[in-house]
Amino acid sequence: MKIFKPEIRDVRITRYIQPFREGGSLPALVDADDGFSYVIKFRGAGQGRKALVAELIGGELSRFLGLRMPEMVFADLDESFARMEPDEEIQDLLRFSVGKNLGVHFLNGAITFDPNADEIDEAEASKIVWLDALLMNVDRTVRNTNMLIWHKELWLIDHGASLYFHHAWDNWEEQLAKPFIQIKDHVLLRWASQVAAVDAQYRTLFTEENLWNILQVVPDEWLVDEHGQLSADDARQVYVSFLQGRLANSENFIKQIQHERENIV
Numbered sequence: 001m002k003i004f005k006p007e008i009r010d011v012r013i014t015r016y017i018q019p020f021r022e023g024g025s026l027p028a029l030v031d032a033d034d035g036f037s038y039v040i041k042f043r044g045a046g047q048g049r050k051a052l053v054a055e056l057i058g059g060e061l062s063r064f065l066g067l068r069m070p071e072m073v074f075a076d077l078d079e080s081f082a083r084m085e086p087d088e089e090i091q092d093l094l095r096f097s098v099g100k101n102l103g104v105h106f107l108n109g110a111i112t113f114d115p116n117a118d119e120i121d122e123a124e125a126s127k128i129v130w131l132d133a134l135l136m137n138v139d140r141t142v143r144n145t146n147m148l149i150w151h152k153e154l155w156l157i158d159h160g161a162s163l164y165f166h167h168a169w170d171n172w173e174e175q176l177a178k179p180f181i182q183i184k185d186h187v188l189l190r191w192a193s194q195v196a197a198v199d200a201q202y203r204t205l206f207t208e209e210n211l212w213n214i215l216q217v218v219p220d221e222w223l224v225d226e227h228g229q230l231s232a233d234d235a236r237q238v239y240v241s242f243l244q245g246r247l248a249n250s251e252n253f254i255k256q257i258q259h260e261r262e263n264i265v
Contacts, residue, residue, distance in 0.1 A: 009034070010076065012032060017030055037108070038106055040075055040077075043096070054160050054161070060217075062128075099221070100219055107148055112149075113149055129186055129195060137159060176249055195258070206243065
């Protein structure tokens, strides 16, 4: 049985370069003390720490599937950056984000995936669609593909809109057996002809141990419920149980994918 143990490095942000204003949460390009540049997802942004948790889980599961995902790091932001920022909106964001944030390696020169111009292998497309249905990722559409072409290869970015059940902890069990209706808008749906084969190959690899190994690297401070109802380990158990429940009912979202493909192919 394949065992997956992700390792996330720690870096310190040394220079704030610019915000990406096309993103509602104002991610930013920064330099870090390891000599690399990163796109930072800030803990103080609109969806806060939960978007960082979804990003980390989705990114590492993508890597486990053999999909290309830029390296993620924990990026420490010092309080001095807020004092030096003249823009009040960004200043507030930085002040609320002091401490540990999530950085994604910046793919310099990458371009946005264009479904009308770029080609993708059906096996790779099927993995991505299957994973997005598992994670209930609503944000990989024609309007916002969240995929890049870098050195003629497809790279995934931004899983922050996944696992949206965690914005209301009290109803997560209701989502386990549901199909994923929003898959009809997935930008890769027409190429996803092999989702049943992907499910058969990978569902058994997403074991409780492998899922826990991913959740173990998520910082406690990102997981503790704001209202004090869940401890970090309580939250980890909910995520693991949610993913295992979705996998146990994967037939439902696979049928939904196949049904939606019949309407467009």
